[in-house]
Amino acid sequence: EAGVAQSPRYKIIEKRQSVAFWCNPISGHATLYWYQQILGQGPKLLIQFQNNGVVDDSQLPKDRFSAERLKGVDSTLKIQPAKLEDSAVYLCASSLATGQYEQYFGPGTRLTVT
Amino acid sequence: GENVEQHPSTLSVQEGDSAVIKCTYSDSASNYFPWYKQELGKGPQLIIDIRSNVGEKKDQRIAVTLNKTAKHFSLHITETQPEDSAVYFCAASRGGTYKYIFGTGTRLKVLA
Numbered sequence: 351e352a353g354v355a356q357s358p359r360y361k362i363i364e365k366r367q368s369v370a371f372w373c374n375p376i377s378g379h380a381t382l383y384w385y386q387q388i389l390g391q392g393p394k395l396l397i398q399f400q401n402n403g404v405v406d407d408s409q410l411p412k413d414r415f416s417a418e419r420l421k422g423v424d425s426t427l428k429i430q431p432a433k434l435e436d437s438a439v440y441l442c443a444s445s446l447a448t449g450q451y452e453q454y455f456g457p458g459t460r461l462t463v464t
Numbered sequence: 465g466e467n468v469e470q471h472p473s474t475l476s477v478q479e480g481d482s483a484v485i486k487c488t489y490s491d492s493a494s495n496y497f498p499w500y501k502q503e504l505g506k507g508p509q510l511i512i513d514i515r516s517n518v519g520e521k522k523d524q525r526i527a528v529t530l531n532k533t534a535k536h537f538s539l540h541i542t543e544t545q546p547e548d549s550a551v552y553f554c555a556a557s558r559g560g561t562y563k564y565i566f567g568t569g570t571r572l573k574v575l576a
Contacts (some may be wrong), residue, residue: 354507392470392553392566393508406561441507449562450496450515455507 352376354456356442362462368430371459375423375444381405382419383453384427385441393441399425400448432463466491468556470567477544478575485570487554488536494556497537498564499528502551511552512539544574 355374363369375382381400385393396415398405401422410417414433419425429436439458445451467490477483487497495516500508514521514528514537521528525544530537541548551571555564 390568392468392555392568393564394566395563398561398563406563443507450557452498452510452513453564455500455509457505457507 354442354444354454356440356456356459358459359457360460360462362464363432365434365463366431368428369432369461370426370428371440371442371461373425373427373442373456375425375442376454379444379446379454380422381445381448381451382425383443383445384417384425385443385455387439387441387458389438396427398448405448429461432461434463437461437463466494466556466558466565468554468565468567470554470570472570473568474571474573476573476575479544479546481544483541483544483548483572483574485539485552485554485572486536487538487556487567488534489556489565490535491556491558491565492535493558494535495559496557496562497528497530498555498557499539500553500555500566502553502569504550508553541572544572546574546576548572549574 384396387393396410397407399419417427441458443453443455469488498513501511502508527540551569554567
């Protein structure tokens, strides 16, 4: 079974530039999550999708971050404009459904904002 | 909101010894507690979980205990091996959106 795929693996941008990350969840998984993991901290949920609808985006900085999950499969997370404090690993995860199911994580995208 | 504290932040043990990592949660409605292992350059991977109707769960060398009254839960690894070296995260979840709140992580080093 293929795992959660993410790209790119690494990205370096200057502040005020924009960046986009892509995630392909495990086939058949209805729920998709984007997490931000700052160095030395645990993952923090940014947004959770059930199919192509948003379940929770309470911690997404909506003035600069946006996410979509068209057709309920792949998802993209965008930052525009980026700030220095956005430097982090962005993890995508998926699970069978919303609930206390195992979340399967991708390898993450390491973003450095200079 | 929910807060999860995790201790210690780093832990070094000799191969074959046991390791214990502790977490405390603040939301008494939390009812699901997974533990994730994150190796360098990889995403976290679930290693064991426990629900609030159970006090202890074991899977080979790994066990988790839950004390609902004190609102804390612990991960126990026995007979540690070098491949156990990684960062371990606890998390807590409740009904509703079932959002996971993660602890800050424990870097475990198993010395050969």
